Amino acid sequence: MKKIFAVLLTGVLLVCCGCGAEQAGQVRQIQNVDTAMGTVISQTLYTTGDETETAAEIMELLRKLEEDVLSRRLDTSEVWSLNAAAGSAEGCSLSDPMEEILEGCLEIWEKSDEAFDVTMGPVVSLWDIDSWAAGEKEGMFAPPEEEQLQNALEICGSGSLDIRGNRLYLPDGAQLDLGAVGKGIALDHILAYLREKDEITGAVISLGGSVLTYGQKPDGGCWNVGIANPEDTASNVGILTLEGEWFISTSGDYERYMEVDGIRYHHIIDPATGYPADSGVAGVTILAKDGFLSDALSTACFILGEERGLALAENFGAEALFVGKDGSITMSRGMKAYYHSGK
Ligand code: FAD
Ligand code: MG
Secondary structure: OOOEEEEOOOOEEEEOOOOOOEEEOOEEEEEEEEEEOOEEEEEEEEEOOOOOHHHHHHHHHHHHHHHHHHOOOOOOOHHHHHHHOOOOOOOEEOOHHHHHHHHHHHHHHHHOOOOOOOOOHHHHHHHOHHHHHOOOOOOOOOOOOHHHHHHHHHHOOHHHOEEEOOEEEOOOOOOOOOOOOHHHHHHHHHHHHHHOOOOEEEEEEEEOOEEEEEEOOOOOOOEEEEEEEOOEEEEEEEEEEEOOOEEEEEEEOOOEEEEEOOEEEEOOEOOOOOOEOOOOEEEEEEEEOOHHHHHHHHHHHHHHOHHHHHHHHHHOOOEEEEEEOOOOEEEOOHHHHOEEOOO
């Protein structure tokens, strides 16, 4: 058995962002790289101020969101409490922001023909690709037994998300997993934070495969965001040239995976089968004006594949670009205005 593990921390490559702190007229550039939410966080900030705490405050914001709200691994988070109460008749109290997140997830679940499903926790845990790919597990990786998979699948399904009177009632064994939207939600919070900071004139923030562009470059030029080539993630298949605020999210089969006997088992699961999605797509990039939406749609479109994915993205007013396993590139009509091959 051949064991290959890889944790690729960015689905997008930032192009033309520069390094370190630079002076450009009155505007200083601050560059910061750190980790949170199990991924690399890269910040490029342009500021007219002389404060250096902005990057640290953004990291603090991310860690607080992870610890208090989104994490499935930390017992301090709201998601943890909701999962711990699964099966209880009393359910668990639901914060207003979490109710809004779950309502948003339910809408995408419905419109994606149930492909996008944040109740896939039991199946995601059974595969545990994150831990295998990070090299945290001992022994040889093997796909779960079919019977175990079917049993776990039976517990899943957003149709059983029961929200009543600011409480969530989950069935016994059910587990929420917001891994497909967490980074997009975090970018929405970062945008709100940046808007309050007058001295920040521009920024590119990358949380693994999800990116926010904000404001302007000092020279007035556009933001260039590269789309990783699934075959060779050190290169890209093209560049998106963007002005102002955008959210760009990429989901790919190269982000976290294990390979056994030439078969790649990655981290995005098709709820119809319980197996890693196999729609002929190697990577999907979504361009949208909302972080939650861009992250959710990149995952959903990866599972649905080109044709159904394009229709879903269009339904939400987002742009989509698909890189097929054969290297082909398909995109929505609107995406063409921002994309160039870079060749
Ligand atoms: P996306 O396509 O955006 O999401 C894929 C993820 O969505 C899967 O990993 C799974 O969790 C979930 N998923 C799978 N199938 C479906 C489906 N059909 N519908 C909906 N969701 C699905 N990783 C670690 O290794 N260690 C950590 O400590 C860690 N902490 C995290 C804390 C937070 C708050 C969040 C949000 C994520 C954390 N992660 C951690 C997960 C890691 O960052 C994931 O790789 C990431 O969330 C997946 O993002 P992606 O862009 O690769 O793929
Ligand atoms: Mg996603």
